[in-house]
Amino acid sequence: MIPIPEKILYKDGSFVFNSKTQIYFDEELQDLVDFFSVFILNSSKNILERVSSKKDKECIIFELDPTLSHLESEGYLLNITSDFVLLTALNPQGIFNGLQSLRQLLPPESEEYSFEKDVRWKIPCIEIEDKPRFKWRGVMLDVSRHYQEIKTIKHLLDFMVLMKMNVFHWHLTDDQGWRIDIEKYPNLTEIGSRRKDTKIGRHLGKKYRGKSHQGFYTMEDIQEVVRYAQERFITVIPEIEMPGHATAAIASHPELSCKKEILDVAIKPGIFSNIFCAGQEETFRLLEDVLEEVISLFPSEIIHIGGDEVPKRRWKECDQCQERMRKENIDEIQSLHHYFTDRMASFLKSKGKTTMGWNEILHNKIDRNVIIQWWKMNKKQVMTHIQEGGNVVVSRFFRYYLDYNYIVTPLRKTYTFEPVPKGLDKKYHPNILGVEATIWTEWIPTIERLEWQVFPRLFAIAETGWSRRERKNYKDFRKRLSHLSKRLDILGVQYAPLEDVDPSNCYRFWHLRNAFKWPKI
Numbered sequence: 178m179i180p181i182p183e184k185i186l187y188k189d190g191s192f193v194f195n196s197k198t199q200i201y202f203d204e205e206l207q208d209l210v211d212f213f214s215v216f217i218l219n220s221s222k223n224i225l226e227r228v229s230s231k232k233d234k235e236c237i238i239f240e241l242d243p244t245l246s247h248l249e250s251e252g253y254l255l256n257i258t259s260d261f262v263l264l265t266a267l268n269p270q271g272i273f274n275g276l277q278s279l280r281q282l283l284p285p286e287s288e289e290y291s292f293e294k295d296v297r298w299k300i301p302c303i304e305i306e307d308k309p310r311f312k313w314r315g316v317m318l319d320v321s322r323h324y325q326e327i328k329t330i331k332h333l334l335d336f337m338v339l340m341k342m343n344v345f346h347w348h349l350t351d352d353q354g355w356r357i358d359i360e361k362y363p364n365l366t367e368i369g370s371r372r373k374d375t376k377i378g379r380h381l382g383k384k385y386r387g388k389s390h391q392g393f394y395t396m397e398d399i400q401e402v403v404r405y406a407q408e409r410f411i412t413v414i415p416e417i418e419m420p421g422h423a424t425a426a427i428a429s430h431p432e433l434s435c436k437k438e439i440l441d442v443a444i445k446p447g448i449f450s451n452i453f454c455a456g457q458e459e460t461f462r463l464l465e466d467v468l469e470e471v472i473s474l475f476p477s478e479i480i481h482i483g484g485d486e487v488p489k490r491r492w493k494e495c496d497q498c499q500e501r502m503r504k505e506n507i508d509e510i511q512s513l514h515h516y517f518t519d520r521m522a523s524f525l526k527s528k529g530k531t532t533m534g535w536n537e538i539l540h541n542k543i544d545r546n547v548i549i550q551w552w553k554m555n556k557k558q559v560m561t562h563i564q565e566g567g568n569v570v571v572s573r574f575f576r577y578y579l580d581y582n583y584i585v586t587p588l589r590k591t592y593t594f595e596p597v598p599k600g601l602d603k604k605y606h607p608n609i610l611g612v613e614a615t616i617w618t619e620w621i622p623t624i625e626r627l628e629w630q631v632f633p634r635l636f637a638i639a640e641t642g643w644s645r646r647e648r649k650n651y652k653d654f655r656k657r658l659s660h661l662s663k664r665l666d667i668l669g670v671q672y673a674p675l676e677d678v679d680p681s682n683c684y685r686f687w688h689l690r691n692a693f694k695w696p697k698i
């Protein structure tokens with residue numbers, strides 16, 4: 178099972194799932210039973226007959242139990258005997274997580290959709306008590322560098338479900354494309370969602386695809402994804418990048434930049450000097466309007482405002498930005514970014530929302546309610562944030578950036594990473610909300626490439642997010658991964674071959690010069 182549960186007690190015997198198996202469940206769990214059916218009923222002729230009272234033979238029971246508060250909101254108990262399967266939890270989310278364990282205990286064929294078979298599946302007798310180590314177990318998907326179809330997003334969410342992950346961070350805007358339709362500013366997608374070409378191969382190369390690239394999500398698309406995620410207990414966190422990584426927005430609204438120049442949506446990756454002008458009110462007006470529409474679409478309490486990689490050159494040269502600094506008594510250009518962050522954070526707060534941003538937004542006077550996504554360096558500032566009550570989600574780039582190839586970031590390196598920083602006093606550990614994998618898509622144009630990059634490393638991050646540190650063991654994880662691979666094959670995932678995901682150090686050393694070259698798959 179991945180992620181490994183907190184406590185497992187192995188017993189003798191097995192429960193046999195066949196055409197006589199019945200199901201009893203609390204009324205409130207109807208939707209979850211329907212969900213379970215997708216995996217179980219569709220793959221067999223069996224129809225789980227629903228019974229209105231608990232049976233102690235040949236019965237699967239799903240029940241809420243108010244006495245299980247020690248399992249918190251996401252934990253569950255799963256007791257499998259030769260007579261019955263009993264899944265209990267404090268609330269439906271716990272039952273849902275327990276279902277994923279039950280699903281992994283069923284044979285991999287149970288994932289196959291075939292209506293003909295009459296089945297006789299054995300589930301080993303086992304008792305599981307389980308709850309997550311961290312409450313944030315996320316995946317970020319960049320849809321700017323390459324637009325991703327709704328079905329790809331749902332596919333990714335399906336695997337998050339299997340791994341008990343619960344946050345989908347949707348990186349919707351960047352230099353290479355603005356991908357969310359905003360009613361008040363149609364140019365953002367009319368202009369900002371299309372680019373003329375795309376760099377391919379590698380950073381230092383000179384090749385382009387020779388084809389335009391476009392795509393954006395309508396209000397209905399977003400609602401569809403949010404609903405799909407909600408049904409699976411996944412929170413969707415939207416990200417609107419500011420003040421940097423804004424080329425696509427500025428191409429749509431040149432008046433928002435310091436130089437007001439006409440730009441094209443970026444066709445290559447990088448860090449661009451054209452950022453939103455912090456001197457003029459028009460910038461804040463548009464961004465606040467955008468965030469209002471975003472808030473109306475996403476029920477999430479948290480809104481991500483990016484804030485990474487912000488070159489300040491334009492601000493130094495801009496009369497309006499300089500004027501802003503004088504008026505606000507800002508003496509360092511760096512602090513103009515702090516002004517920007519604080520202003521957006523207080524706007525979001527006024528709307529009842531919590532701001533999140535990459536760790537570059539940190540400064541001494543930041544509102545400690547702002548959540549920091551820690552991707553690089555800056556340990557001192559991050560520790561201060563935590564010690565002053567702030568929360569952090571860990572996405573360290575050498576470990577959790579799934580766009581890196583396996584030479585740079587082998588599976589073992591991702592798995593063995595401990596997200597709680599060394600030296601952090603125990604009393605602050607709850608401020609580490611959890612872990613998040615990132616899928617940047619500069620070099621990921623296809624679903625095949627995406628799956629190769631993401632799997633199996635995502636499972637390593639899922640286990641770190643869910644399982645207690647003492648329960649983790651790499652050798653054991655690899656064994657469980659081999660076992661899981663049959664299920665992945667049936668689900669049609671093109672994960673990186675398990676023999677390739679841990680290249681030897683010697684191999685890595687010799688190939689490091691190719692570290693940013695992606696093999697053909």
Ligand code: ACM
Pocket residue numbers: 485486535552
């Ligand atoms: C980032 O990777 N620029 C957050």
Ligand code: ZN
Pocket residue numbers: 434435453454455456457491492495496497498
């Ligand atoms: Zn300016």
